[in-house]
Amino acid sequence: MPWIQLRLAANEETAEKYSDWLSACGAQAVTFIDAKDTPIYEPLPGDEVTYWSNTVVMGLYDASHDMEKVITYLQSIHPDKKDMQYKLEQLEDKDWEREWMDNFHPMKFGQRLWICPSWREVPEPDAVNVMLDPGLAFGTGTHPTTALCLTWLDGLDLAGKTVVDFGCGSGILSLAALKLGAERVIGIDIDPQALQASKANAERNNVADRLFLYLPDEQPELKADIVVANILAGPLKELSQVITSFVKPGGLLALSGILEEQGESLSQVYDQYCQMNPMTVQEEWVRLDGIRR
């Protein structure tokens, strides 16, 4: 079915109200995009959704909808009346799911690690292949913060090691560590849905018997050889003591989810626990890693 998309300029105060207006005028779906391309990370469970300062609210209408009537009505209630900023676009009638699947390819990290969607042929059957389809939890490998951790894991000798994956999301780093030879992985996440996703993904990769999953208030006391934490700079700073307490002396730690300008000060926080290496940069994100003192 062909669609018409109405884009309406908004800001953080007006976005929700405009979204209600578009729905009330018969939109089949309403979405928000950041007009300034500000990076967004996923909100924590229970967090209120925050709207960016320059937002575009988009309503999707079926092509037979009377858009003239919608625009006239919106202009009558909009604070800027005739100066209301909007754009109407005809969307091509496509199989969106098919197109999205066509664009998602196996990705290689480091020397031997591949993340492969299930509908694609595995490019190197003898390599270390993690089978993973995008789902509800964060972590497919396409985001630089995940990629920085996957490349780091690929460069380690994980045979027989215990790994903690703090903020496991989809379980992508846990699965990579297990397939790269780790003996067991402890995955921790604040989001119960992430733990479910990690479990299901581990089952699909036949490593579920070596993955142990916990919410933060249930997490066990243990010392691991390797700890990886891809959360945000704020929680990484707040939780520095908790996260480093999981690393045994001489063990390795990697931190991700950090914007380049946050790297230096966070490295100083962790320097009291670990001997930190120079940061590794990918796009505007950095990875910090070091050895527990």
Ligand SMILES: C[S@@+](CC[C@H](N)C(=O)[O-])C[C@H]1O[C@@H](n2cnc3c(N)ncnc32)[C@H](O)[C@@H]1O
């Ligand atoms: C950016 S995702 C990382 C997912 C995956 N590890 C990856 O590298 O792609 C961050 C994950 O950390 C979880 N998280 C955020 N704050 C946390 C906290 N304080 N304790 C445990 N998990 C947390 C989120 O629920 C989310 O699943």
